[in-house]
Amino acid sequence: MDGRAKECEEDLKRLRRNRGLCLARADQIGAALRDACGVNDEDTPAQVVDKVSAAVRRHAAALGSEQRLAALTALGLDGPRTRFLRDRQRWLSEQLDRNFRTAQRRIDEGFAELASLLTAANAPTAARSGAAWRTERLRVLLALDQQQPEAFLFRQVVANTAELEEIELAVTLTSSGASGRENDVSVDVFSGGTLVHRRRESQDRIGLALRLPEPLRQGQRHEIALRLRVAEMLPHYVCVPESSCEEFDLTVRFGARLPRSVSLLEKVFQNDVSDDSVTGKPLDPDASGEVRVRFRQLEPGFAYGIRWEGCPQEPR
Incomplete structure (x- = not known):
């Protein structure tokens, strides 16, 4: 994974805290993820969140079924929109019929693949x-x-x-x-x-x-x-x-x-x-x-x- 993809992955990991991306503020979205999703300086805060959410959903469709569900659930874009990440991970483990630690690994795998897809398909295409x-x-x-x-x-x-x-x-x-x-x-x-x-x-x-x-x-x-x-x-x-x-x-x-x-x-x-x-x-x-x-x-x-x-x- 190159440096841009790694920075994008770290931005995704920070966003999964608390309520995830669905209720995130624009200033909580890191620069690498913004760039990968085509955000520009003229976008309003609502447009920033919408652009990032749309890009994440679109590229998550290319992931494996478990990684896709894991990544979107961790970000609050799928599954229960609960306040805490731990509750979403618990729900994910039940859906995957896996233990809690395996669910965490699926999230990390999903984020790594998603970051690579996002940076590869950046706006400068x-x-x-x-x-x-x-x-x-x-x-x-x-x-x-x-x-x-x-x-x-x-x-x-x-x-x-x-x-x-x-x-x-x-x-x-x-x-x-x-x-x-x-x-x-x-x-x-x-x-x-x-x-x-x-x-x-x-x-x-x-x-x-x-x-x-x-x-x-x-x-x-x-x-x-x-x-x-x-x-x-x-x-x-x-x-x-x-x-x-x-x-x-x-x-x-x-x-x-x-x-x-x-x-x-x-x-x-x-x-x-x-x-x-x-x-x-x-x-x-x-x-x-x-x-x-x-x-x-x-x-x-x-x-x-x-x-x-x-x-x-x-x-x-």
Whole structure:
């Protein structure tokens, strides 16, 4: 185990005291564990705890069944959320049908493996893969109750290089038009850069190059705001990240004219987005005719979003 993983393991051991991670304060989470879970200086205390908890749960899934249960129980993320670690260890020994000392060893084993996984999958993964930047958060507001479908995209990016001057990205609004003309999709930059290049990569995919107001240093964050409009669109909206994306928030406003059904698309193959046999969790629009979904730690190459079916209903 390298030094970073060892420091991360020690942070996990300190967190298991008392009530564990589920009720921990942000200042109780060590620097090594924060780094391994992608925490940044701009995160609120609640976001720090949420990020660390989510990362621990995600990587614990790769552990053996006993080590996974042991690590999560010790941190208060599984089993009884009792105040004292000894009570959680006692519960763990009963679940594993092992004595108390063996349960303790399983916790230590789980922490050692978990620390290695966390540090190996640290946020700089995108940098190691050669990506000049990564998406920390993407927020999309899609309005379908306008004369034309209209989407606002707010993307917070993080530089992975020493001096990032330009960002290349692609945007899609799943236009249903068959003409393939360049002006089928309009793109406006509202803030965060200057559009210096645009090209059509496919019928519904536009490649953009934005020059930033000033170069970003490695690790520096920057937000870009775009607006997209098309004449009409296919009945879905998804994000298919090319590199790491930590969070994707999507709000779709249908307004008074609702589709017959709305379903969640989470980690599906891009070619299956329009496949009726691929079904997800049903979603219900709220009283304003809106659907909101949130995804965390998106895997590159997979689609995340929603799909709707049927003709819209008459206004309620």
